[in-house]
Amino acid sequence: MKVALFVPCYIDQFYPNVAIATLELLEKLGCEVVYPLNQTCCGQPMANSGFEHLSKDCDNNFVDNFKGFDYIVSPSGSCTLHIKQHLHGADNQASTHIRQHIYELSEFLTDVLKVEKLEAKFPHRVGLHQSCHGQRGLKLAQMSELVAEPFSKTERLLNMVEGLSIVTLDRKDECCGFGGTFCVLEEAISVKMGKDRITDHTKHEAEFIVGSDVSCLMHMEGIMKRQGSSMKVKHIAEILNSPLTPRGGI
Amino acid sequence: MKTFIDHATASTVFNKDEAHVNWHDETLWFVRSKRDKAVFQIPEWEQLREAGSQIKNHVLSNMHDYLVAFEKKATENGITIHWAADAKEHNEIVYKIIADTAPQPPEGELKSDSKTPPLGVGGLRMVKSKSMLTEECHLNEFLKEKGVEVIDSDLGERIVQMREEPPSHIVLPAIHLKKSDVGETFHKHLGTEKGATDPQYLTEAARQHLRDTFLTRKVALTGVNFAIAETGGFVVCTNEGNADMGVHLADVHIACMGFEKIIPKVEHLGVFLRLLARSATGQPITTFSSHFHKPREGQKMHIVIVDNGRTKQLGRPDFRNSLKCIRCAACLNTCPVYRRSGGHSYHTAIAGPIGSILAPNLDMAQNADLPFASTLCGSCSNVCPVKIDIHDQLYKWRQVLVQEGHVPTVKKLGIQSMASVLSSPIFYRTAGKLGRFLMKNTPFVTNNNLNVWYQQRDMPDVPKESFREWFIREKGKK
Numbered sequence: 001m002k003v004a005l006f007v008p009c010y011i012d013q014f015y016p017n018v019a020i021a022t023l024e025l026l027e028k029l030g031c032e033v034v035y036p037l038n039q040t041c042c043g044q045p046m047a048n049s050g051f052e053h054l055s056k057d058c059d060n061n062f063v064d065n066f067k068g069f070d071y072i073v074s075p076s077g078s079c080t081l082h083i084k085q086h087l088h089g090a091d092n093q094a095s096t097h098i099r100q101h102i103y104e105l106s107e108f109l110t111d112v113l114k115v116e117k118l119e120a121k122f123p124h125r126v127g128l129h130q131s132c133h134g135q136r137g138l139k140l141a142q143m144s145e146l147v148a149e150p151f152s153k154t155e156r157l158l159n160m161v162e163g164l165s166i167v168t169l170d171r172k173d174e175c176c177g178f179g180g181t182f183c184v185l186e187e188a189i190s191v192k193m194g195k196d197r198i199t200d201h202t203k204h205e206a207e208f209i210v211g212s213d214v215s216c217l218m219h220m221e222g223i224m225k226r227q228g229s230s231m232k233v234k235h236i237a238e239i240l241n242s243p244l245t246p247r248g249g250i
Numbered sequence: 251m252k253t254f255i256d257h258a259t260a261s262t263v264f265n266k267d268e269a270h271v272n273w274h275d276e277t278l279w280f281v282r283s284k285r286d287k288a289v290f291q292i293p294e295w296e297q298l299r300e301a302g303s304q305i306k307n308h309v310l311s312n313m314h315d316y317l318v319a320f321e322k323k324a325t326e327n328g329i330t331i332h333w334a335a336d337a338k339e340h341n342e343i344v345y346k347i348i349a350d351t352a353p354q355p356p357e358g359e360l361k362s363d364s365k366t367p368p369l370g371v372g373g374l375r376m377v378k379s380k381s382m383l384t385e386e387c388h389l390n391e392f393l394k395e396k397g398v399e400v401i402d403s404d405l406g407e408r409i410v411q412m413r414e415e416p417p418s419h420i421v422l423p424a425i426h427l428k429k430s431d432v433g434e435t436f437h438k439h440l441g442t443e444k445g446a447t448d449p450q451y452l453t454e455a456a457r458q459h460l461r462d463t464f465l466t467r468k469v470a471l472t473g474v475n476f477a478i479a480e481t482g483g484f485v486v487c488t489n490e491g492n493a494d495m496g497v498h499l500a501d502v503h504i505a506c507m508g509f510e511k512i513i514p515k516v517e518h519l520g521v522f523l524r525l526l527a528r529s530a531t532g533q534p535i536t537t538f539s540s541h542f543h544k545p546r547e548g549q550k551m552h553i554v555i556v557d558n559g560r561t562k563q564l565g566r567p568d569f570r571n572s573l574k575c576i577r578c579a580a581c582l583n584t585c586p587v588y589r590r591s592g593g594h595s596y597h598t599a600i601a602g603p604i605g606s607i608l609a610p611n612l613d614m615a616q617n618a619d620l621p622f623a624s625t626l627c628g629s630c631s632n633v634c635p636v637k638i639d640i641h642d643q644l645y646k647w648r649q650v651l652v653q654e655g656h657v658p659t660v661k662k663l664g665i666q667s668m669a670s671v672l673s674s675p676i677f678y679r680t681a682g683k684l685g686r687f688l689m690k691n692t693p694f695v696t697n698n699n700l701n702v703w704y705q706q707r708d709m710p711d712v713p714k715e716s717f718r719e720w721f722i723r724e725k726g727k728k
Contacts, residue, residue: 007717009672013682014710016717023721035721041672048626050648050657051665057673136628144286145584145632147295171279175586179625184702185661186623188262191706192271192590193625222707 003031004066006074006083006102008214009041015214021237022075022105028241029113031073036065044082048180052086063089063098071112072102075237077134077212080104084138104138105237106212110153115160122242123163126234127206128155129197129220130173131213140212144173154212154236161239167204174200178219194223201231208234254616257623260595261587275589277425282583284532285633292528301521303637306574309512310564316479316512317555323482324553327544332554337387340556344389344504345396347552348376348469351502370399377463379486379493380404381473382420382577383506383556385599401463403492405456412439418593420600421530421579426592460492470496474507474553475576476522480515483543484553487526487536494540503545506554510573522576525635529578563611568646572607574636581630581640587623596620603630607643610651618656621647679718686712 003026007019026033042062043055062083066072074080083102089095109115130152134140141152158164177183177193184190198220201209209231211217217233224231255263265271289295309316321331334340352373369375374397378384390400390411402411406423410416412435417423424432429447436442442455472493477484484505486493497503513522527533545551564570582588582602593601598609598617606620621644630640651657671681688695690712697704715723 009678009682012717013686014713016713016715016720019717020720035718037718037722038675040675040678043672045672046665046669048645048648049661049665050622050652051662051669052649053653054665054669058669061673061675132625132627132629136632143629143632145629147290147292173629175625175627175629177586177625179627182622182625186258186261186587187702187705188258188265189587189590189623190625192265192268193586194707196275196590218710219707221710222703225708226706 001031002070003033003108004069004072005033005035006039006042006066006072006079007035008074008076008079010218011075011214014218015235018075018214018235018237021235021241022073025105025237025241026073029109029115031113034069039065042079042082043086044079045180047082047086055086056088059087059089059095060091062087063091063094066098066102067091067094068097070101071108072098073105073108074102075105075212075235076214077104077107077131077138077140078215080107081133081137104134104140104212106134106154106157107138107140109157109240115157118157118160118240119244120160120240120242121162121164121244122239124207125165125167125205126158126208126210126239127167127169127201127204128152128158128172129176129201129209129211129216130154131211131216132173132175134212135173141173157240158210158236161242162244164239167201167206169200169204171200176216176220178216180215183219190219191223194220195227198224198227198229198231202229206231208232210234210236210239212236254597255595256619257591257595257597258619260597261591261623264592264595265590271590273428274426274592278583278589281422281531282580282633285529285580285583286532288528288532288534292524298521298525299635299637302525302576302635303574305513305518305521306636307571309514310510310570310573313509313512313564316514317509319479320477320482320512321555323479325482327482329482329544329551329553332552334554334556334558336558337556340383340387340506340554340558341389341392343554344384344471344506345393345398347502347504348374348393348398351469351550353468369394369397371397373468374398375467376400376469376471377403377467377496377500378471379473379488379496380407380423381471381506382600383473383508384471385417386508387506387556387558388599389506401460401467403460403463403490403496404488405453405460405490405492408456408460409435412436416594416599418601419579419582420577420602421582426594460495464495464499467496468500469502469504470500471504471506472497474505474511475526476513476519477507477511477553478514478516478519479512481543483516483541484511485519485523486540486542487523487538488540489531489533489537491538494538497542501548502550502552503542504552504554505542506556509555509557509560510575526576526578529580529633529635559612563608566611568650569607569611569643571638572604572611572640572643574638575604575608576636578635580633580635584629584633585624586627586629587625591623596623603640603644604638607638607640607647610647614651614654614656618651621645621651679716682716686716 043058046055142150176197177190409424418426433446588602609617628641
C-alpha cells in the first residue's frame with residue numbers, strides 16, 4: 001500500500017517530531033510511505049480568511065505533489081478537512097482523486113488499516129482534545145450536540161496504548177479558540193477559550209493534553225507555557241508511536 | 251451612519267473582567283446543557299430536526315403562494331394585513347395604527363417646539379411583547395421620536411429598555427446582567443429598595459408595574475412565532491404570558507412578522523413547537539403557546555408582514571436557508587465565542603452565529619467583521635433545530651466580503667504575501683528556515699507586543715531542523 005505523507009506547513013517547521021512519529025507509525029503498520037518533497041500547505045490560512053481565490057497556486061502545488069497515490073495521510077484533521085472540501089487544482093481528475101483519498105491519521109488507522117491493537121506504552125493520565133474540524137468535519141467522534149450513538153476513533157486508538165488513562169472532561173468537545181487567523185484577529189476571545197480548555201484538563205488532573213491537530217495544541221501550549229503550567233501537549237501520533245520500552249533502554 | 255465598535259474590539263473590552271466572562275459563559279452553557287437534557291429524551295430528535303428543516307425548505311421554495319394563501323385566510327377571518335418592504339415602512343404602518351387608535355388626534359400635540367415630544371400625550375401609548383423583528387426595525391426608537399410611549403412587557407426586555415440598552419440575546423434579552431444590575435435599574439426606575447437583589451422581590455415590583463400597563467394600554471403589539479397559511483392564524487410563544495395579558499385587554503392587536511415565519515399547515519406546529527422550546531431553553535414547550543385566529547368582538551387585529559432584505563437573502567443561493575431560522579438562540583448558547591464576548595459585541599439586533607449570517611445581507615460594510623467572529627467550530631450547525639449550515643455560511647460570507655472589498659487593506663496585503671510564500675516550495679522553505687533562524691537567534695523579533703500571538707501566548711520552541719530537512723538527512727543515511 002503506497003501512502004503519501006502530507007505534513008502541514010507548521011508541523012514541518014515547528015513540530016517535526018509529530019511528522020516523524022506519523023511516518024514511523026505508518027511504516028511500523030506496514031505502509032510504504034512516500035514523502036513528496038515539494039509540498040507546502042493545504043491553503044486553509046488563505047481560504048478561511050476569505051481569500052479562497054488566492055489559494056489556487058497552493059492547490060496546484062498540492063495536486064502536483066500528491067497525485068497518483070493510493071492514499072494520502074496527514075496528522076491534522078483540519079488540513080485534511082480543508083483538502084477534502086476545498087481542493088480544486090487545475091487538474092480536475094487528480095484533485096477529485098486526492099479529495100476522496102486523503103485521510104487524517106486516526107481515521108486512516110481505523111477505517112483503512114483497521115488497526116485492532118498497537119504495541120505502544122504511555123503510562124500517563126491524558127485529556128483528549130477533540131479538535132472541531134476533525135470531529136465535526138471528518139466525524140472522528142460523535143458530536144455532543146447530536147442525539148446519536150457515541151463513538152470516537154481517536155479514543156479507541158488511545159485505549160490500545162498500555163498504561164494510558166483518559167480523563168473525563170466537563171466539556172468534551174468545546175473549541176479551544178485557535179481558529180486559524182481567528183487566533184490573532186480575535187485575540188482576546190481566542191486566548192480566553194484556550195485558557196478555559198486548559199482549565200478543564202487541569203481540573204481533571206491530566207498530565208498531557210492529547211489531540212489530533214497540532215494547531216490547537218500549539219495554541220494551548222503557548223498559553224500553558226506563559227502560565228508556567230506543568231501540563232504538556234502531545235499529538236496522538238507521538239503516543240501511538242511510543243515504544244513499549246523506552247528508546248535507549250535495556 | 252451609526253457608529254459601532256467592531257466585534258474584536260468589543261470582545262477585548264468584555265474580556266477585561268474575566269470573572270464576569272466566566273459567569274456569562276457558565277450561565278449560557280447551563281442553558282445549552284438544559285437543551286441537551288431535553289433533546290436526549292426524544293429518541294427521534296434528529297428526524298424531528300430533519301422534518302423541521304424540510305418543511306422550512308419547502309416554504310422557502312413556495313414563499314409567494316403561502317403568503318398569498320395566508321393573507322386571504324387572515325383577511326377572511328377579519329384581520330387586516332399590511333405589507334412592509336422595509337423597516338421604515340413597517341415602523342410607519344405601526345405608528346399609523348397607533349395614531350388612528352389614539353383617543354385624541356396627535357397632530358396638534360406633536361407641533362410643540364420640543365424636538366422630542368413628551369411621550370404618551372394624546373393616548374399615544376402601546377404595550378409590546380417580545381419581537382425580534384421590531385428590534386431589527388428599531389421600532390422603539392422610531393416611535394419614541396414620534397411621541398409614542400412603548401412599554402416592553404417581557405421582563406428581560408423591560409429591564410434592558412429601562413437601561414436604554416438593546417437586548418443581548420434573542421431569547422434571554424438581559425442575560426448579560428446580574429441580579430444586582432437589575433436591582434439597581436429597578437431602584438432607579440421603579441423605586442425599589444436600594445441594593446435589593448432578591449429575585450422574588452424584584453419580579454413582584456416588575457409585575458405590579460406591568461399590571462398597570464396591561465390595564466391601561468389600548469394598543470398591544472406582539473411578535474409572531476408561526477403564521478399558518480392554511481388557517482390564516484398565528485402562534486405566539488412566551489413563558490411569561492405577557493403577550494396574552496397585553497392583547498386580551500387592548501382594543502387593537504398588532505402582530506409583526508418577517509415573511510419567513512410562515513408554515514403551511516396547523517399540523518406542522520407539532521414539529522416546530524416541539525423543536526422550539528427544547529432548543530431554546532430545554533423546556534418541552536413554552537409555558538404559553540397562544541393561537542390567534544381572529545379579533546374578538548370589538549377588537550381590531552392587524553398583521554404587518556415585513557420583507558426588510560429577506561427577498562434579497564432568498565435570492566442568494568448560498569445564504570437563503572438562513573431564513574429557516576425560528577429564533578430559538580440555541581446557536582448563541584452553544585457558541586464558545588458568543589459565550590465569551592456577550593451579545594452586544596455583535597452590534598446587531600440578532601447576535602451570535604445566526605446574526606452573523608443574517609446581518610451582512612442587510613449591510614455588508616457595517617457587518618463585515620461578524621462572519622470572522624467565529625472559529626468555524628461547527629457546533630452552531632449541530633444544535634440548529636432546522637439544520638441551517640451556519641458555519642458553512644460563515645465561511646462563504648468571508649469569501650463574499652473579501653470579493654466585495656469589505657476587508658482592511660493591511661489584512662489583504664498580509665494574506666497576499668502569505669499566499670505567495672505558501673504557493674512556492676522554494677520560497678516556503680527559505681522563509682521557514684529564515685523564520686526559525688530568527689526566532690532562535692534573535693527572539694526579540696517575535697517575542698514582543700507587536701506580535702499579537704505573543705501578547706498572552708509563548709511562541710513554539712524552535713526545532714533544530716524542519717521535518718523535510720530531517721527526512722532528507724535520514725534518507726541519506728539509508
